[in-house]
Amino acid sequence: MNQTSTSSPPELAPLKVAMLGCGTVGTQVARLITQSGDDLRERIGRPIELVGIAVRDAIKQRDGIDPQLFTTDALGLVTRGDLDVVVELIGGIEEVRPLVLAAIESGASVVTANKALLAADADTLSQAADKAGVDLYYEAAVAGAIPIVRPLRESLVGDEIITVMGIVNGTTNYILDKMCTTGADFDETLAEAQALGYAEADPTADVEGYDAAAKAAILASLAFHTRVRAADVYREGITRIAAQDIRQARVNGCVVKLLAIASSLPDGKVSVRVHPAMVPNSHPLASVSGAYNAVFVESREAGRLMFLGPGAGGAPTASAVMGDLVTVGRNRVRGVAARGHNVYAHRPIASMGDVHTRYAVSAEVADEPGVLAAVASCFAEHGVSLQTVDQELGASTDHPTATIQVTTHQANEADVQACVDELGLRSFIHGQVRVLRVEGN
């Protein structure tokens, strides 16, 4: 919406912006910068000029963008020396790190959507930015269009965060949702999602939880003012989730979601993990479906907050990038830079064995007297107290079997795993003992 306005004299020198990458997100950002008209100028306080875009293929036709802007010389572009802002939308770590550092050292502020780079190297980048007196903003790196970086970095910075728990990967959320509706297994659903373009040809980053782990590391760093890297995050993907897990969840009044969880433990450690979990239908995260993302935050004073929105996609991600671009631009106009992320609490990372949560454990067992008692006492011996115990008879009368399912009260992960390992060795257990954590209550 362009409105008549009188405040910013048009003769002000424009802010010079360069982009690295012009793919799914970059194309949308380029469109918004070039088509924005007066609004962007009014919001920033100065006009904005897109001076160059580095890509791999500078010849490729890209609709609506001046072909003269493209270059394959990314390093040359970011070291021109006259840039105010570099917007990095290439992705990946090794190739991009030197470009971002060069941009910062040349005096440009940086806006990026690159979760992988931040989860690996946030310290290096933010120290470089502080030293150069420039901004480093990355709202788009976590949960796409959802404002979550700024709320953690500023709105909740006077509070004490206890837990951040999010659905931060749209692809896996879509797949789990589909498995829930169709009753199909993982492989089949993944293939379908790939055919429809909802999952990449190489789906590893999504389905093995790497993408979510990078976001979890960023969220944990912000929430707890400590440095957490992707490599610190306990990670389990969704590839081993079977149709029977989804059914079992339904029996418990739950759905299965891939969660990224960062929590502050009473002993001062920080636990950061990505894994599938049963979430009760009554929890606000349970109804987050399809490509939507949501982040649930619990803090000491504010209580429970939730942020919901599109977690990916060109235009939604570009919205977050543009918010950062305006913020960084406003700072430039006033000749200031925001204080970099403040990491002062050097909190140890808890090992997964230290985590306490609830569990749903199920197994096919021989339908013999004493089996239920044996299972229950195995949990008791490991100090795990049970909340519910259910047994359901199998259909076959030749090989009489039953499915046992227990849910636990809050229990220690190491204890539960030891118990499950032990159950796995018992002769009355047929096949695998299946375990899913239960989160959110």
Place this chain on the structure above:
Amino acid sequence: MNQTSTSSPPELAPLKVAMLGCGTVGTQVARLITQSGDDLRERIGRPIELVGIAVRDAIKQRDGIDPQLFTTDALGLVTRGDLDVVVELIGGIEEVRPLVLAAIESGASVVTANKALLAADADTLSQAADKAGVDLYYEAAVAGAIPIVRPLRESLVGDEIITVMGIVNGTTNYILDKMCTTGADFDETLAEAQALGYAEADPTADVEGYDAAAKAAILASLAFHTRVRAADVYREGITRIAAQDIRQARVNGCVVKLLAIASSLPDGKVSVRVHPAMVPNSHPLASVSGAYNAVFVESREAGRLMFLGPGAGGAPTASAVMGDLVTVGRNRVRGVAARGHNVYAHRPIASMGDVHTRYAVSAEVADEPGVLAAVASCFAEHGVSLQTVDQELGASTDHPTATIQVTTHQANEADVQACVDELGLRSFIHGQVRVLRVEGN
């Protein structure tokens, strides 16, 4: 969580903070400032010192707060001349405006939770702040602990907002919720809420929608970069909502909520309104219950976002105040102030008659041939197209009556009101024609 840290040398001069008011919110803010320990210092970059609190009654015992801090001389406190930040938590307009202006003119940044003052006087205050080079922050003024001011002011500032629609008053949400569960009428439910402390002795500000209207004005100003005052907001409270409206909503698969809605109309006008509305059960706002608040935002690029959390209460509101205090403190440490709210688009306010939405209209009618046709043709004559028409026979056989309910497609408010006025004059209508807008689809 106090962690060992090495970064901020303790000899740095503390930031001096004064508070105005020490009631529900102020008590919690005072507790958080005085008990925060190292964290606040680390996050701000300097220690923080609470130097005085203005109240009405300086003698009253207030647990855990040094009695020497209290004064009744609010003006004297804010004009000491050495303050870095004044946190205003008195509330109201006339008494507080001169205090806030005096604080700003004395060089202090201001953090406030005062929606009434902002919805009346944001221009005066932010111009004064810009002139003095100080910050004016007010995250707590809308939706308590929910970060919504900052997301609109910064995260979404590169996008084009289409609609902001929120449940921003916990008292009315609680009352409507109760009416829904118990089937009771408004007066009875209000009395119960007052007895339980969920509604004030004088509930006018809440139930007549004044509180929500102030918040709507603030949200609209931020979303559309234009100035909207409380007086510009169309306002209907919930006092005329009857048990039958709640039942009718249920029949339509809806709940009744008091909504604050700010939307950008295609003709460039801005519509800002507070009124009860039917919200479909499938809409994310429908399940926001009790004292929770939620704000739904739709923007051109990001799509649909929702922010959910506690909308009031001492500790949650204090969380938002503390986030602002840290932000403002960080700016002080670096000797900068954020750019004030930027109002550049002078957009006209649409009149309520210009609004287009959907409607549910019901009335008790004589059970005679031709009534349904007469009702339907009245809508048609006013250019209002119907989506559903339902007729239900009454129980009495002596005076055969029926209840007619129609829902409309998107229609113009003025047309619907004209039609309803005309229906009210027809002899086959018994009693009142009831109209509720239907929002969110």
